Amino acid sequence: MYDLTLIGIGTGNPDHVTIQGIQAIRRADLILIPRKGENKSDLAGLREEIISRATDKAPLIAYFDIPKRQAGDGYLRGVDEWHDAIAERWKAAIELHPDARNIALLIWGDPSLYDSALRIAARLDPRPKTRVVPGITALQALTAAHAIPINEIGDPFVVTTGRRIREEGWPSATKKMAVMLDGECSFQSLKMDDFDIWWGAYVGMKEEILINGPLAEKCQEIMSTRAKARADHGWIMDVYLLAKRTAT
Known part of the structure; x- marks a missing residue:
């Protein structure tokens, strides 16, 4: 054994x-x-x-x-x-x-x-x-790379997948949500004016790519950057954090 x-x-x-x-x-x-x-x-x-x-x-x-x-x-x-x-x-x-x-x-x-x-x-x-x-974890590496805390004082946060966002939307009473395993950029299904995003691909590697800002402004940049990086490398690993704009 x-x-x-x-x-x-x-x-x-x-x-x-x-x-x-x-x-x-x-x-x-x-x-x-x-x-x-x-x-x-x-x-x-x-x-x-x-x-x-x-x-x-x-x-x-x-x-x-x-x-x-x-x-x-x-x-x-x-x-x-x-x-x-x-x-x-x-x-x-x-x-x-x-x-x-x-x-x-x-x-x-x-x-x-x-x-x-x-x-x-x-x-x-x-x-x-x-x-x-x-x-x-990818989540630790992401928040460290952007030099941000994941939580608001006294508030919980959610860790979920892109599939759950697409199927269920934004959880009520949630201010921050980390999203993993999302190959379809599921943040597109949200009301983008309501959120800020901190996104990263290949986090911690020499190929690291970071983008952050209002989701409505950064959505297309993230999607095009992600598509190009996947084509260049043949694979991609990315993760992102979303926050209700009232929480930031």
């Missing part, structure tokens, strides 16, 4: 990896690295760079291909079946190295915030003892 460690590695800057994360990399016998297609090969390369910077004695690396998610049967069912398929890829990669006892995955951002690694790990049979090493 083996132990599984999910190591948060931040948002693309190798300096975001904590000392705890470095120690976990050094303890690993085997590290699983996902491959997401040729256009996203630099994501695997970044993980390889982090490993090489963390240890002079590199552990074994096993690569696995991420299956495509099917959405024909509904969003939640599609995600559930996708997680099953990824768990099978993990298991197949691990079984090729039966002597490995300390297995790790390097998780973009933090394994506990809008990441499914813990849910996928729970599908493994037999189920390993799983540990989590926290990492800097």
